[in-house]
Structure formats: C-alpha cells, structure tokens
Amino acid sequence: MRLTLRTLLALVTLATVAAAQGAPVPAPGSLPMEIRRGDVPPEAKLGRTPVAPAGQSGAALSEAERAVVEFEQAQRARRFIRGETQQPLRRPDLGYDVSSGIQQKNLQRAPRP
Numbered sequence: 001m002r003l004t005l006r007t008l009l010a011l012v013t014l015a016t017v018a019a020a021q022g023a024p025v026p027a028p029g030s031l032p033m034e035i036r037r038g039d040v041p042p043e044a045k046l047g048r049t050p051v052a053p054a055g056q057s058g059a060a061l062s063e064a065e066r067a068v069v070e071f072e073q074a075q076r077a078r079r080f081i082r083g084e085t086q087q088p089l090r091r092p093d094l095g096y097d098v099s100s101g102i103q104q105k106n107l108q109r110a111p112r113p
Contacts, residue, residue, distance in 0.1 A: 092098075
C-alpha cells in the first residue's frame with residue numbers, strides 16, 4: 001500500500017512539474033511578455049501620442065496681449081525707479097585715452113615763449 005501511494009504521489013508530482021514547464025497559458029485579456037513587431041496591436045504603438053493643439057479663441061489672445069503689455073509696463077517702471085535708462089553709446093574715438101593723447105600732442109606742438 002505504501003509503495004502504491006509513493007508511486008501515485010511521484011506520478012502526480014512528475015505530471016505537475018512537467019505541466020508547469022510547458023508553454024504558459026496567457027490569461028484572457030493580457031499582453032504577452034515579449035512583443036514582436038507583428039504582434040503589436042494598433043492602439044499600443046510605441047512612441048508619443050499625437051495631441052492636437054487646443055484652439056485659441058479671440059478672448060484668450062486678447063488676454064495674452066493685455067498681459068504682455070502690463071508686464072512690459074511694469075518692467076519699464078522698475079527700470080525707471082532703479083535709474084536704469086539706456087546710456088547713449090560712447091564713441092571709441094572720443095575715449096579718455098584718445099582725448100588725453102591729443103591734448104598731450106597739442107601741448108608738445110605749442111609754441112614756447
């Protein structure tokens with residue numbers, strides 16, 4: 001009797017192990033572990049999904065333009081308060097070194113008494 005039980009238990013265990021090593025049965029509705037090029041469903045394409053830009057209404061555009069104008073006015077006011085006005089560009093030919101060099105030459109050319 002013991003020999004029969006052991007043999008039966010060994011056969012059941014062997015059959016269970018052999019079935020577990022076979023090809024896995026996918027659950028219904030699940031994707032396989034390996035996706036091949038031909039197996040990819042169209043809704044699961046790799047990459048980004050294209051998104052159409054939202055339509056811009058006239059009210060949104062006018063609101064944006066108004067916000068830009070307000071921001072520029074605030075920037076101008078800050079610059080004025082700080083005293084950051086645009087300085088006129090200085091001419092390089094009228095710099096300190098040039099003008100002092102010209103004066104030095106003129107002093108050397110001046111008639112001596």
